[in-house]
Amino acid sequence: MSRGEALWYLQGIDLALADAGKRLLAARAQVGETPALQEARQSVSDGEERLRQLRTEVRSAELELSSLDAKITEVGGRLYGGRVTNPKELASLQQDLHLLKHKQGELEDGVLQTMTEIEEQEVALASQRQTLQAVEADWNASQKTLAAAIGELEAQFRALSAQRTAALNGVSAEDFGAYDEIRRRKGGQAVARLQGDHCESCHVEVPPAKKQRVRAQAELVLCDACGRILYAG
Numbered sequence: 172m173s174r175g176e177a178l179w180y181l182q183g184i185d186l187a188l189a190d191a192g193k194r195l196l197a198a199r200a201q202v203g204e205t206p207a208l209q210e211a212r213q214s215v216s217d218g219e220e221r222l223r224q225l226r227t228e229v230r231s232a233e234l235e236l237s238s239l240d241a242k243i244t245e246v247g248g249r250l251y252g253g254r255v256t257n258p259k260e261l262a263s264l265q266q267d268l269h270l271l272k273h274k275q276g277e278l279e280d281g282v283l284q285t286m287t288e289i290e291e292q293e294v295a296l297a298s299q300r301q302t303l304q305a306v307e308a309d310w311n312a313s314q315k316t317l318a319a320a321i322g323e324l325e326a327q328f329r330a331l332s333a334q335r336t337a338a339l340n341g342v343s344a345e346d347f348g349a350y351d352e353i354r355r356r357k358g359g360q361a362v363a364r365l366q367g368d369h370c371e372s373c374h375v376e377v378p379p380a381k382k383q384r385v386r387a388q389a390e391l392v393l394c395d396a397c398g399r400i401l402y403a404g
């Protein structure tokens with residue numbers, strides 16, 4: 172393998188390594204919970220919380236209703252029991268009873284309304300749970316695919332790294348120094364092939380004498396226009 176060819180081969184591996192590395196980072200960045208999953212889970216937990224609140228409201232209204240019931244029985248007993256005869260006192264008891272019954276009616280209406288809301292909330296929650304299940308299933312499947320892709324990319328990366336080590340054995344320290352320096356300046360592309368009379372990278376024509384030297388492969392020849400190492404592949 173000529174010096175130019177060895178560098179061309181090394182460049183192929185380096186470009187593939189950079190690409191694999193970029194894809195590996197992108198794949199790893201996708202590991203973890205998605206916003207869709209977090210939203211679906213949040214909406215189930217909000218729905219459950221709302222349902223708990225509504226059930227607590229009903230329980231406390233029912234407690235209030237039962238103590239109200241006892242009070243109504245008591246006031247009614249005094250009003251109709253015959254022991255109170257003072258008309259003013261009777262009128263006041265009647266007024267109390269009226270207020271208590273009004274309060275009772277309001278509370279009962281409230282309980283009915285909350286019960287209806289509970290039923291609606293249960294329906295909504297069931298559908299939110301179904302959505303969460305579907306989103307979770309999708310997410311699990313995509314994370315599995317992702318893990319497999321990451322495994323493949325890691326294997327690819329390891330194989331390319333081994334190839335690079337082997338390829339470096341065929342490159343002198345001096346040639347590698349030149350390659351590495353040009354590669355840094357030229358966005359990873361240090362070696363350009365001759366395409367007919369032109370440099371493949373910058374498309375500028377290479378003079379015949381220089382072309383001759385590139386073909387002879389005895390030295391590293393740089394393109395006058397872009398400064399890359401020319402290789403007659």
Ligand SMILES: [Zn+2]
Nearest residue numbers: 370373394397
């Ligand atoms: Zn060039």
